[in-house]
Amino acid sequence: xxxTADLYDEHGEALQSLALPLRDYGGAAAFAxxxxxxxxxxxxxxxxQVLSEPGEGAVLVVDAAGSLDRAVLGDMIAAMAxxxxxxxxxxHGAVRDVxxxxxxxxxxKALGSxxxxxxxxxxxxxxxxxxxxxxxxxxGRRLVADEDGVLVER
Numbered sequence: 001x002x003x004t005a006d007l008y009d010e011h012g013e014a015l016q017s018l019a020l021p022l023r024d025y026g027g028a029a030a031f032a033x034x035x036x037x038x039x040x041x042x043x044x045x046x047x048x049q050v051l052s053e054p055g056e057g058a059v060l061v062v063d064a065a066g067s068l069d070r071a072v073l074g075d076m077i078a079a080m081a082x083x084x085x086x087x088x089x090x091x092h093g094a095v096r097d098v099x100x101x102x103x104x105x106x107x108x109k110a111l112g113s114x115x116x117x118x119x120x121x122x123x124x125x126x127x128x129x130x131x132x133x134x135x136x137x138x139x140g141r142r143l144v145a146d147e148d149g150v151l152v153e154r
Contacts (some may be wrong), residue, residue: 001032001092001144001146002136002144003030003146003148004145004146004148004149004150004151005148006041006142007040007144008101008151010050012116013154014153014154015151015152015153015154016134016135016136016151016153017134017135017150017151018090018133018149018150018151018152019133019134019135019136019148020059020092020111020132020133021111022090022109022110022141022149022150023084023109023111023112024107024108024109024147025095025098025101025102025108025109025110025111025113026078026089026101026102026105026106026107026109027101027103027104027105027106028087028088028100028105028106028107028110029107029146029147030107030145030146030147031059031070031087031088031106031107031144031145032056032059032087032088032142032143032144032145033055033057033058033086033087033088033142033143034057034059034139034140034141034142034143035058035059035137035138035139035140035141035143036050036055036058036059036061036126036127036139037060037061037126037127037128037129037137037139038060038061038062038063038123038125038126039062039063039124039125039126039128039129039130040062040063040064040066040072040123040124040125040126041067041068041123041124042047042064042069042072042093042118042119043060043067043072043112043118043119043120043121043122043124044071044073044077044118044120044122045095045120045121045122045124046120046122046123046124046125046126047060047062047073047077048070048114049120049148050126050152051077051080051081051084051086051089051125052080052084052085052135053084054085055081055084055085055086055087055095056085057085057086057087058071058086058087059086059087059088059089059090059143059145060086060089060090060105061078061087061089061090061092061137061143062089062090062091062092062093063092063093063130063131063132063137064067064091064092064093064094065092065093066092066093066111066132067093067094068093068094068111068112068114069094069114069116069141070093070094070114070116070117070118070119071093071094071096071114071116071117071118072091072114072118073089073096073108073149074092074095074096074097074098074101074117075097075100075101076097077103078095078097078100078101078104078106078108080101081106082105082106083103085088086106087106087107088106088107088108088109088143088145089106089107089108089109089112090109090110090143090145091108091109092110092130092132092154093110093111094110094111094112094114095108095110095112095113096112096113096114096115096117096122097118098113104125108145109145109150118152119148121153127139128130129139135150135152136152139150141153
């Protein structure tokens with residue numbers, strides 16, 4: 001896979017660059033694929049539902065409103081995502097089970113971690129346009145991520 005730095009050098013402003021200090025948590029440092037989205041706040045029921053479906057190499061972008069108060073992704077859901085052929089998950093929020101996440105063959109980027117569980121009310125929206133970190137994430141557009149950051153097609 002071409003690095004995000006090389007992609008940006010080649011395509012410039014045709015790509016959006018996520019301006020957030022995301023950390024890498026998954027076993028795959030680089031990942032790419034078409035975007036799917038979930039917008040949820042401190043609740044992972046919809047996220048779990050989507051990641052239980054075949055991913056076909058897609059990347060799930062989770063807009064948890066930047067909350068670090070509750071984790072929306074943990075080891076069991078990440079393992080399920082990897083088994084269902086998801087390429088990665090980008091979380092605008094928190095994850096948990098960090099030591100185990102490193103062993104899962106899945107790209108995972110998030111703002112931080114918190115051992116506190118999410119709620120399970122299934123409130124939120126799936127496959128809607130979400131915006132955070134100066135980037136608009138549209139379902140179907142391509143996302144590329146590595147140790148340098150996240151790029152998204154305009």
